[in-house]
Amino acid sequence: MCPVYHTLRFGSIEIKEPDSLEFPEGLLGFPQLKHYALLEDSEQAPFLWLQSLENTDLSFVLVDPSVIKPDYQIRVGKEEVQSIELDDPTEARVFVICVVPQEISNSSANLKGPIIINPKNRKARQIVLADENLPTRFFFLQDPGGESQ
Amino acid sequence: MLVLTRKIDESIIIGDNIEIKVVEVKGDTVRLGVSAPKEVRIHRREVYEAILKENLAAAQSGKTDLTRLASALKNLKETRKK
Numbered sequence: 038m039c040p041v042y043h044t045l046r047f048g049s050i051e052i053k054e055p056d057s058l059e060f061p062e063g064l065l066g067f068p069q070l071k072h073y074a075l076l077e078d079s080e081q082a083p084f085l086w087l088q089s090l091e092n093t094d095l096s097f098v099l100v101d102p103s104v105i106k107p108d109y110q111i112r113v114g115k116e117e118v119q120s121i122e123l124d125d126p127t128e129a130r131v132f133v134i135c136v137v138p139q140e141i142s143n144s145s146a147n148l149k150g151p152i153i154i155n156p157k158n159r160k161a162r163q164i165v166l167a168d169e170n171l172p173t174r175f176f177f178l179q180d181p182g183g184e185s186q
Numbered sequence: 187m188l189v190l191t192r193k194i195d196e197s198i199i200i201g202d203n204i205e206i207k208v209v210e211v212k213g214d215t216v217r218l219g220v221s222a223p224k225e226v227r228i229h230r231r232e233v234y235e236a237i238l239k240e241n242l243a244a245a246q247s248g249k250t251d252l253t254r255l256a257s258a259l260k261n262l263k264e265t266r267k268k
Contacts, residue, residue, distance in 0.1 A: 065234070066241040081252035083259070097244050098252065105259070116224030136243045137250045141258055147244070150237035165229050165237050173236045178258055 044093040046086070047076065057090060058154060058161045061120045065150065065163055070095065073161075075154075084135070087152075099132040105146055105177035111166055118153060121160035130154040134163075136174070145174040 042050050058073045072090040083104040089095040102109040113126060123129055131153055133146045149171040154161040190198055197207040203223055210217040220228050 064241055066238045067245070078252070081256050084252045084256055086252070095245055097241075098250060098255075114224075117227070119225045134241060134244045136240060137252075137255060141251075141255055144255060144258075147237065147240040149233075150240065163237070163241075165227070165233060173240045178262055 040090075042074075042088075042090050042093055044088055044096070046096050047088065050074070050076070050088070058087075058159050060161050060163070062162060064097075064152075065165075067095070075099070085132075087132075087134075098135040098137050099152065100135055100146055100177075102131060102133045102146065102148060102151065105133075106148065106175065109148065111151060111168075113153065113164060117164050118155070118162065121153065121155045121162050122158055123153065123155045123160075128156060130156055142178045143176065144178055145176050147173045148175045149173045 044050055058075060060071050060073065062068065063070050067089075070089050070091045074088045074090055076086040076088055078085075083101050085099050087097040087099050111131065118126065118129070131151050133148055133151045135144055135146045137144045149166050149168075150163055150173065151166070152161055152163050192198065192208045194208050194211055197205050199205050204226065205221040207219040207221075208216060209219045222228060
């Protein structure tokens with residue numbers, strides 16, 4: 038039997054255990070919340086929801102960074118992905134968290150703190166990148182699609 | 187907060203396996219060396235806080251219409267192609 042979660046945003050959803058993600062360290066600012074579901078809807082692509090399964094009011098908008106910044110490349114040390122047992126970094130799914138305000142054109146993505154998912158064991162982690170040129174607010178709907186002023 | 191006074195080359199140890207050493211002092215700048223197990227994350231505070239702040243802002247995305255956002259992105263890409 039699939040667990041049913043009563044969420045604020047999606048109403049009741051059923052998540053099979055294998056589809057849920059585990060963040061062993063939670064997210065920065067939400068260290069206690071470790072279980073999430075990735076919810077995709079083709080009409081909203083390339084955006085998806087990361088829905089907390091422990092705090093049903095909490096969700097985040099994620100996007101594949103290569104869609105908003107094609108040259109986005111990250112280097113991750115082995116020890117940074119140890120907690121999610123990622124042996125082959127090329128297998129990881131990478132997403133960035135978006136802030137979507139009332140005025141949609143001011144939406145931004147945090148390129149400095151991406152989420153790395155190990156699809157093999159469904160474990161995930163938010164990492165903080167050392168590259169000083171990566172912004173925490175990349176305004177992807179603004180020309181020239183650049184960084185915060 | 188525990189405040190300890192150290193001279194250059196002196197260290198403090200946190201727990202059993204994290205060491206912070208004063209490597210150099212130049213004017214009002216202090217260079218610190220940190221020895222810790224590989225899996226322990228170490229960040230400049232302001233960077234850590236910036237990520238945290240963005241996460242908190244993102245968590246308040248409220249009533250968000252992702253379909254509109256997806257359209258806006260699609261429109262932008264199409265405009266750029268021209």
